[in-house]
Amino acid sequence: QSVLTQPPSASGTPGQRVTISCSGSSSNIGSNDVYWYQQVPGMAPKLLMYRNNQRPSGVPDRFSGSESGTSASLAISGLRSEDEADYYCAAWDDSMSGFWVFGGGTKVTVL
């Protein structure tokens, strides 16, 4: 069971807006930045969002991130077929000596 909780699936039609949630606690999301990764089957994960809402160079502005309290979310607007992938959130957890935690992943399907 993952420390960060994500819905297992989300879907939308082309052009729609899809939002993925990531729920944590005061020791991770509540006190540290959230990172989002996109993973296409058979490929390594790709950094999609860093420090809650910052997009790396090359990531379309259709992707946006937000954080509030102990939860975070990733929104995909103007959904496209190439957005079909698994999405993971990650955050540093301050408990014990500290460690990275990931969400269980959300499979986004473009209908």
Next chain:
Amino acid sequence: QVQLQESGPGLVKPSETLSLTCTVSGGSISSYYWSWIRQPPGKGLEWIGYIYYTGSTNYNPSLKSRLTISVDTSKNQFSLKLSSVTAADTAVYYCGTVTKGYWGQGTLVTVSS
């Protein structure tokens, strides 16, 4: 552009030690915290641990008793050793940096006799 490449055996016997090396190119290994992350087939991502070029490490509490991560700055490499492996350790193993998004392509390690 920083690139990473994992290398090591793809098959390890149960109870033995899994050993992998990550080679960093296009950048200095002294720049970031370098992590190992794994992904069992069909499942999600699990952080294993990280090392800084100074040799300072931090491990996932669930793996700490079996884990050693080391660095060789002269070769721009860092390594993973996971002892007493079982079938549950079968996964694609990635090396990289969580915060910067530099990841290797991953290597599948299967634990089987």
